Amino acid sequence: MEYTIGFLITGSFILIVTLYRMRKVRPHRGLQSQLQDAYDVSNLDTSGNTRYASCFSHNWVIDNIAKKSHSRFGSLIQEHLAHNTLFAGIWIGIIVGTSSMLLTLLLVQSLRAIGTVIVIFLVGAMISMGPSGPRYSENLLDSVLKNQIDDLNAQDFVYVKIANDTIKRAVIVNVVLATLFIIIAPWADMLPVLLAQGIAVITVGLIWEPAILLMSFNVGFAILYIAAFISITSFVCLKLGQRFISPEEESPKVQY
Secondary structure, eight states: OHHHHHHHHHHHHHHHHHHHHGGGHHHHHHHHHHHHHHSOOTTOOOSSSEEEOSSHHHHHHIIIIITOOOOHHHHHHHHHHHHOHHHHHHHHHHHHHHHHHHHHHHHHHHHHHTOTHHHHHHHHHHHHHOOHHHHHHHHHHHHHHTSOGGGOOHHHHHHHHHHHHHHHHHHHHHHHHHHHHHHHGGGGGGHHHHHHHHHHHIIIIIIIHHHHHHHTTOHHHHHHHHHHHHHHHHHHHHHHHHHHHSOOOOOOEEEO
16 A cells, blocks of 8 residues: 555655646746747757857856856865865765765665655655756746847747757656556555566576576576676666666757
8 A cells, every 4th residue: 555655645746846847837938939029030940959159048058057166065175175185085985975874874764664665755756856957948048038038139049949848848758757656556556566576577587597598508608698688788778878868969060
Protein backbone atom coordinates (compact mmCIF):
# COMPACT_ATOMS: atom_id res chain seq x y z
CA MET A 1 0.00 0.00 0.00
CA GLU A 2 2.90 2.36 0.70
CA TYR A 3 3.99 2.32 -2.96
CA THR A 4 0.47 3.13 -4.11
CA ILE A 5 0.32 6.11 -1.77
CA GLY A 6 3.87 7.13 -2.70
CA PHE A 7 3.19 7.13 -6.45
CA LEU A 8 -0.14 8.94 -6.00
CA ILE A 9 1.36 11.66 -3.78
CA THR A 10 4.43 12.05 -6.00
CA GLY A 11 2.41 12.26 -9.22
CA SER A 12 0.04 14.80 -7.67
CA PHE A 13 2.98 16.84 -6.37
CA ILE A 14 4.66 16.94 -9.80
CA LEU A 15 1.36 17.97 -11.40
CA ILE A 16 0.72 20.74 -8.85
CA VAL A 17 4.25 22.16 -9.22
CA THR A 18 3.93 22.06 -13.02
CA LEU A 19 0.55 23.82 -12.96
CA TYR A 20 1.98 26.46 -10.61
CA ARG A 21 4.83 27.14 -13.04
CA MET A 22 2.34 27.48 -15.90
CA ARG A 23 0.89 30.65 -14.36
CA LYS A 24 3.34 32.70 -16.44
CA VAL A 25 2.66 30.96 -19.74
CA ARG A 26 0.06 33.50 -20.89
CA PRO A 27 2.21 36.66 -20.44
CA HIS A 28 5.24 34.87 -21.93
CA ARG A 29 3.24 33.78 -24.97
CA GLY A 30 1.77 37.28 -25.19
CA LEU A 31 5.29 38.72 -25.32
CA GLN A 32 6.14 36.42 -28.22
CA SER A 33 3.01 37.56 -30.10
CA GLN A 34 3.79 41.23 -29.45
CA LEU A 35 7.31 40.88 -30.85
CA GLN A 36 6.00 38.97 -33.86
CA ASP A 37 3.48 41.74 -34.57
CA ALA A 38 5.93 44.60 -33.99
CA TYR A 39 8.85 43.32 -36.08
CA ASP A 40 9.46 41.37 -39.26
CA VAL A 41 10.62 37.98 -38.00
CA SER A 42 9.91 35.93 -41.12
CA ASN A 43 13.58 35.62 -42.11
CA LEU A 44 14.93 34.75 -38.66
CA ASP A 45 16.24 31.29 -37.79
CA THR A 46 14.37 30.04 -34.74
CA SER A 47 15.96 26.58 -34.71
CA GLY A 48 18.73 27.67 -32.33
CA ASN A 49 21.48 27.10 -34.91
CA THR A 50 21.99 30.85 -35.31
CA ARG A 51 23.01 33.03 -32.39
CA TYR A 52 21.78 36.61 -32.75
CA ALA A 53 24.04 39.00 -30.86
CA SER A 54 22.48 42.45 -31.31
CA CYS A 55 19.61 42.37 -28.85
CA PHE A 56 18.76 42.62 -25.17
CA SER A 57 18.21 38.86 -24.84
CA HIS A 58 21.71 38.02 -26.04
CA ASN A 59 23.23 40.42 -23.52
CA TRP A 60 21.10 38.87 -20.77
CA VAL A 61 22.32 35.38 -21.70
CA ILE A 62 25.94 36.54 -21.64
CA ASP A 63 25.55 38.29 -18.26
CA ASN A 64 23.42 35.67 -16.49
CA ILE A 65 24.55 32.36 -18.00
CA ALA A 66 27.86 32.62 -19.84
CA LYS A 67 29.42 34.99 -17.28
CA LYS A 68 27.41 33.99 -14.23
CA SER A 69 29.29 35.15 -11.15
CA HIS A 70 29.93 33.00 -8.11
CA SER A 71 27.95 33.42 -4.93
CA ARG A 72 29.61 34.96 -1.88
CA PHE A 73 30.46 31.49 -0.57
CA GLY A 74 31.75 30.42 -3.98
CA SER A 75 33.88 33.56 -4.29
CA LEU A 76 35.34 32.89 -0.82
CA ILE A 77 36.29 29.35 -1.88
CA GLN A 78 37.83 30.62 -5.11
CA GLU A 79 39.89 33.17 -3.18
CA HIS A 80 41.15 30.54 -0.72
CA LEU A 81 42.01 28.16 -3.56
CA ALA A 82 43.97 30.89 -5.30
CA HIS A 83 45.98 32.01 -2.23
CA ASN A 84 46.23 28.86 -0.12
CA THR A 85 45.52 25.83 -2.27
CA LEU A 86 46.64 23.16 0.22
CA PHE A 87 44.57 24.27 3.23
CA ALA A 88 41.60 25.17 1.04
CA GLY A 89 41.70 21.68 -0.48
CA ILE A 90 41.82 20.12 3.00
CA TRP A 91 38.85 22.18 4.21
CA ILE A 92 36.84 21.40 1.08
CA GLY A 93 37.63 17.70 1.54
CA ILE A 94 36.47 17.83 5.17
CA ILE A 95 33.26 19.67 4.25
CA VAL A 96 32.46 17.36 1.33
CA GLY A 97 33.26 14.24 3.35
CA THR A 98 31.17 15.35 6.33
CA SER A 99 28.28 16.37 4.10
CA SER A 100 28.37 13.02 2.31
CA MET A 101 28.26 11.12 5.60
CA LEU A 102 25.38 13.28 6.89
CA LEU A 103 23.40 12.84 3.68
CA THR A 104 24.01 9.09 3.72
CA LEU A 105 22.91 8.91 7.36
CA LEU A 106 19.82 10.96 6.54
CA LEU A 107 18.98 8.67 3.63
CA VAL A 108 19.48 5.52 5.70
CA GLN A 109 17.35 6.87 8.54
CA SER A 110 14.68 7.94 6.03
CA LEU A 111 14.67 4.44 4.53
CA ARG A 112 14.27 2.97 8.01
CA ALA A 113 11.49 5.38 8.97
CA ILE A 114 9.52 5.63 5.72
CA GLY A 115 10.80 2.69 3.70
CA THR A 116 12.02 2.46 0.15
CA VAL A 117 9.12 4.69 -0.90
CA ILE A 118 11.44 7.62 -0.05
CA VAL A 119 13.19 6.86 -3.35
CA ILE A 120 9.95 7.61 -5.20
CA PHE A 121 9.67 10.96 -3.40
CA LEU A 122 13.27 11.82 -4.33
CA VAL A 123 12.62 10.98 -7.98
CA GLY A 124 9.49 13.14 -7.90
CA ALA A 125 11.42 16.03 -6.38
CA MET A 126 14.07 15.82 -9.12
CA ILE A 127 11.39 15.73 -11.82
CA SER A 128 9.65 18.75 -10.25
CA MET A 129 12.88 20.77 -10.15
CA GLY A 130 13.69 19.74 -13.69
CA PRO A 131 16.77 20.71 -15.71
CA SER A 132 18.26 24.20 -15.68
CA GLY A 133 17.09 25.08 -19.21
CA PRO A 134 13.43 25.84 -18.36
CA ARG A 135 14.45 27.87 -15.29
CA TYR A 136 16.86 29.99 -17.31
CA SER A 137 14.20 30.38 -20.00
CA GLU A 138 11.66 31.60 -17.47
CA ASN A 139 14.14 34.09 -15.98
CA LEU A 140 14.98 35.36 -19.47
CA LEU A 141 11.33 35.88 -20.35
CA ASP A 142 10.68 37.68 -17.06
CA SER A 143 13.58 40.03 -17.79
CA VAL A 144 12.46 40.70 -21.37
CA LEU A 145 8.94 41.45 -20.11
CA LYS A 146 10.30 44.34 -18.05
CA ASN A 147 11.30 46.16 -21.26
CA GLN A 148 9.13 48.16 -23.58
CA ILE A 149 8.61 46.64 -27.02
CA ASP A 150 10.33 49.69 -28.56
CA ASP A 151 13.48 48.88 -26.55
CA LEU A 152 13.66 45.40 -28.08
CA ASN A 153 14.17 44.27 -31.67
CA ALA A 154 13.38 41.40 -34.01
CA GLN A 155 16.28 39.29 -32.75
CA ASP A 156 14.73 39.16 -29.28
CA PHE A 157 11.87 37.21 -30.84
CA VAL A 158 14.20 34.28 -31.52
CA TYR A 159 15.28 34.04 -27.88
CA VAL A 160 11.71 34.46 -26.64
CA LYS A 161 10.37 31.75 -28.95
CA ILE A 162 13.14 29.28 -28.06
CA ALA A 163 12.58 29.98 -24.35
CA ASN A 164 8.83 29.43 -24.69
CA ASP A 165 9.39 26.21 -26.62
CA THR A 166 11.83 24.99 -23.95
CA ILE A 167 9.29 25.63 -21.19
CA LYS A 168 6.54 23.99 -23.25
CA ARG A 169 8.58 20.80 -23.70
CA ALA A 170 9.40 20.70 -19.99
CA VAL A 171 5.72 21.14 -19.07
CA ILE A 172 4.66 18.34 -21.44
CA VAL A 173 7.29 15.97 -20.02
CA ASN A 174 6.27 16.77 -16.42
CA VAL A 175 2.55 16.33 -17.13
CA VAL A 176 3.19 13.00 -18.87
CA LEU A 177 5.35 11.75 -16.00
CA ALA A 178 2.87 12.96 -13.36
CA THR A 179 0.01 11.24 -15.20
CA LEU A 180 2.10 8.07 -15.49
CA PHE A 181 2.80 8.10 -11.73
CA ILE A 182 -0.92 8.49 -10.97
CA ILE A 183 -1.95 5.76 -13.45
CA ILE A 184 0.64 3.33 -12.07
CA ALA A 185 -0.35 4.03 -8.43
CA PRO A 186 -3.08 1.33 -8.10
CA TRP A 187 -0.60 -1.36 -9.18
CA ALA A 188 2.51 0.19 -7.63
CA ASP A 189 2.79 -2.45 -4.91
CA MET A 190 3.51 -5.00 -7.65
CA LEU A 191 6.51 -3.04 -8.98
CA PRO A 192 9.16 -4.46 -6.57
CA VAL A 193 8.19 -8.02 -7.56
CA LEU A 194 8.13 -7.16 -11.27
CA LEU A 195 11.46 -5.37 -10.98
CA ALA A 196 13.02 -8.35 -9.21
CA GLN A 197 11.64 -10.72 -11.84
CA GLY A 198 12.95 -8.51 -14.64
CA ILE A 199 16.43 -8.41 -13.11
CA ALA A 200 16.33 -12.18 -12.64
CA VAL A 201 15.30 -12.78 -16.27
CA ILE A 202 18.05 -10.50 -17.58
CA THR A 203 20.67 -11.94 -15.25
CA VAL A 204 19.81 -15.57 -15.94
CA GLY A 205 18.72 -15.40 -19.59
CA LEU A 206 21.27 -12.93 -20.95
CA ILE A 207 24.28 -13.39 -18.65
CA TRP A 208 24.31 -16.59 -16.62
CA GLU A 209 22.98 -19.19 -19.10
CA PRO A 210 25.16 -18.02 -22.05
CA ALA A 211 28.15 -17.87 -19.69
CA ILE A 212 27.48 -21.46 -18.54
CA LEU A 213 27.24 -22.56 -22.17
CA LEU A 214 30.54 -20.87 -23.03
CA MET A 215 32.14 -22.27 -19.89
CA SER A 216 31.63 -25.80 -21.23
CA PHE A 217 34.01 -24.87 -24.05
CA ASN A 218 36.38 -22.45 -22.35
CA VAL A 219 36.25 -20.63 -19.01
CA GLY A 220 38.04 -17.64 -20.53
CA PHE A 221 35.28 -17.19 -23.11
CA ALA A 222 32.67 -17.12 -20.34
CA ILE A 223 34.59 -14.47 -18.38
CA LEU A 224 35.12 -12.39 -21.54
CA TYR A 225 31.42 -12.65 -22.37
CA ILE A 226 30.33 -11.43 -18.93
CA ALA A 227 32.86 -8.57 -18.99
CA ALA A 228 31.86 -7.58 -22.54
CA PHE A 229 28.13 -7.68 -21.71
CA ILE A 230 28.55 -5.47 -18.64
CA SER A 231 30.89 -3.07 -20.47
CA ILE A 232 28.66 -2.68 -23.54
CA THR A 233 25.51 -2.27 -21.43
CA SER A 234 27.17 0.38 -19.25
CA PHE A 235 28.48 2.23 -22.30
CA VAL A 236 25.06 2.25 -24.00
CA CYS A 237 23.33 3.46 -20.81
CA LEU A 238 25.96 6.20 -20.40
CA LYS A 239 25.54 7.40 -23.97
CA LEU A 240 21.76 7.34 -23.74
CA GLY A 241 21.92 9.31 -20.50
CA GLN A 242 24.27 11.89 -22.01
CA ARG A 243 22.05 12.14 -25.07
CA PHE A 244 18.98 12.68 -22.91
CA ILE A 245 20.57 15.23 -20.58
CA SER A 246 22.57 17.22 -23.14
CA PRO A 247 21.67 16.34 -26.74
CA GLU A 248 24.38 17.05 -29.30
CA GLU A 249 23.88 20.26 -31.22
CA GLU A 250 25.70 21.93 -34.03
CA SER A 251 27.82 24.93 -33.10
CA PRO A 252 25.58 27.94 -33.75
CA LYS A 253 26.71 30.62 -36.17
CA VAL A 254 26.74 34.16 -34.79
CA GLN A 255 24.86 36.92 -36.56
CA TYR A 256 25.07 40.58 -35.52
